[in-house]
Amino acid sequence: MPEVSIIMPTYNRADTIGRAIDSVRRQTFQDWELIIVDDGSTDGTASLVEGLDPRVRLIRQENAGCYVARNNGLRNSRGRYLTFIDSDDEWLPYFLEITLAFLKWSPEDQFVMTEFLEDWGVGSRVRHDIYEISNKFPRMARTVGSQLVELPPGESDNYLRVYDTSEPLGDWGRNIAVRAGYSDAALYRGHIFEYLRFRHLGWLPITILTRKALDTIGLFPENYRTAADYRFLGLLYRNFRANMISLPGAIKHNKAVGGRDLAEAHLATGVNEYRYAVHRLPLFDELFWNERKTDPEIKRIRGLYQYYAGRTALEHGKRKEALVHLREASDAVPGLWQARWLGLFVRIIPSIRIASGLYCFNLYLRYVVGRITSEGLGPIDLTRLAVRKLFSGVRRLKARAKQ
The missing domain is CATH 3.90.550.10 (Spore Coat Polysaccharide Biosynthesis Protein SpsA; Chain A)
Structure with a gap:
């Protein structure tokens, strides 16, 4: 034993x-x-x-x-x-x-x-x-x-x-x-x-x-x-x-x-991130929301989790799901202007592929700026980073196509 x-x-x-x-x-x-x-x-x-x-x-x-x-x-x-x-x-x-x-x-x-x-x-x-x-x-x-x-x-x-x-x-x-x-x-x-x-x-x-x-x-x-x-x-x-x-x-x-990149993605990141965001919502509800629906703080936190699900839905090219989550987030957290603007962005852009691509490009720019600011990356480092991100993006698209 x-x-x-x-x-x-x-x-x-x-x-x-x-x-x-x-x-x-x-x-x-x-x-x-x-x-x-x-x-x-x-x-x-x-x-x-x-x-x-x-x-x-x-x-x-x-x-x-x-x-x-x-x-x-x-x-x-x-x-x-x-x-x-x-x-x-x-x-x-x-x-x-x-x-x-x-x-x-x-x-x-x-x-x-x-x-x-x-x-x-x-x-x-x-x-x-x-x-x-x-x-x-x-x-x-x-x-x-x-x-x-x-x-x-x-x-x-x-x-x-x-x-x-x-x-x-x-x-x-x-x-x-x-x-x-x-x-x-x-x-x-x-x-x-x-x-x-x-x-x-x-x-x-x-x-x-x-x-x-x-x-x-x-x-x-x-x-x-x-x-x-x-x-x-x-x-x-x-x-x-x-x-x-x-x-x-x-x-x-x-x-x-x-x-090296993992051959099989993590369960909570990459191609699986939207599924993770969606699955966490009912688990949060079980632990906190179902018995506390009159608690304004729990309601706002749940709205932030909806916002996260909306963002990941957009990143993964899921227009309908993104709009539902972003609307829920806006209703739960009235001051969360990011959810309102992002929902408007999704409705205005005619193609979800274009909307998703623009959003992912914005995330990438923010990531690069953050790395430059925090680590002082030079041109060679930035080139390596761009190549790594490019190949990572290609792998993600291939994995998404299999789903």
């Missing part, structure tokens, strides 16, 4: 799964089983797994989506604790050791998380949650007139916009953090469910939970192909106190090994 079961769903990840598996095998804590559920891959992913390690179990299924695969893995798991890793991402070596040390030290708690690094393949890595909490959460809160993420008086620690308390790591984790190079890591605790209204908070591959927690919140809904992580974490946060160790436990990669 392994101490922890690790669930890894995969689909056409021959270009990245080796990196992910190696990161599990390099863990400083070794009492684990890795259950890889191959969701009908056609690129030989499964052949890279068979016979690799006696602790690695491969389950094959017909293509049914990430959440069917995760549930399949969970039903076949044997460990006392449960966690997840995606086949295109990477754990840092001490992740299991420090999180399991916490859960054994504090057995009344049902889950713990760490920070994580996001690697876009274009330079430095970003500590995801502290960046979101410090920048994007307050910006969204200001847009909807919320005071929820204001810092407590006299505090400068941005994690405390969300968490209730901060304390140094005890004997259970201090030496592990020092070995990992993060002697300043702290333990943050609190009930964080309400903050999930603003954006994603936390991430499944840096979350480890007990069997009791899974029994309480249940499996993933299988009628979604994307975004259901949001619901899973929401139910976890709603039912239990959150614990977060402020050192990165994993790297979320947006590129394959060597900086």
Whole structure:
């Protein structure tokens, strides 16, 4: 009986799964089983797994989506604790050791998380949650007139916009953090469910939970192909106190090994971004909107998610859907002039191909200007960037044509 079961769903990840598996095998804590559920891959992913390690179990299924695969893995798991890793991402070596040390030290708690690094393949890595909490959460809160993420008086620690308390790591984790190079890591605790209204908070591959927690919140809904992580974490946060160790436990990669584009797009970006935006709406409704339709703040936040869905619909050439989402956004957030102007833009331009192309070109210009401003890119760098974006755009058009 392994101490922890690790669930890894995969689909056409021959270009990245080796990196992910190696990161599990390099863990400083070794009492684990890795259950890889191959969701009908056609690129030989499964052949890279068979016979690799006696602790690695491969389950094959017909293509049914990430959440069917995760549930399949969970039903076949044997460990006392449960966690997840995606086949295109990477754990840092001490992740299991420090999180399991916490859960054994504090057995009344049902889950713990760490920070994580996001690697876009274009330079430095970003500590995801502290960046979101410090920048994007307050910006969204200001847009909807919320005071929820204001810092407590006299505090400068941005994690405390969300968490209730901060304390140094005890004997259970201090030496592990020092070995990992993060002697300043702290333990943050609190009930964080309400903050999930603003954006994603936390991430499944840096979350480890007990069997009791899974029994309480249940499996993933299988009628979604994307975004259901949001619901899973929401139910976890709603039912239990959150614990977060402020050192990165994993790297979320947006590129394959060597900086190459992923052969299969992420479930929430690229060709899948509109589907993600649409699927997140009913999940937000389940967690926040359905029981709070008289709450003006929740209504405005829902309007911002409609605006996001409208923008991605336009980017993907979906005229009718863009107009519906943008109208919903305008009604929910009267001061959101961007939604009104964008809706007018879509109605005026006679061709959705032209409207989508102009909008994407505008996004590209804003991206380039931002990179020039923040990084001082020169002509050679800009040429490389333009070529990369061109090929990325061609791949996106080919993928869109297959849908």
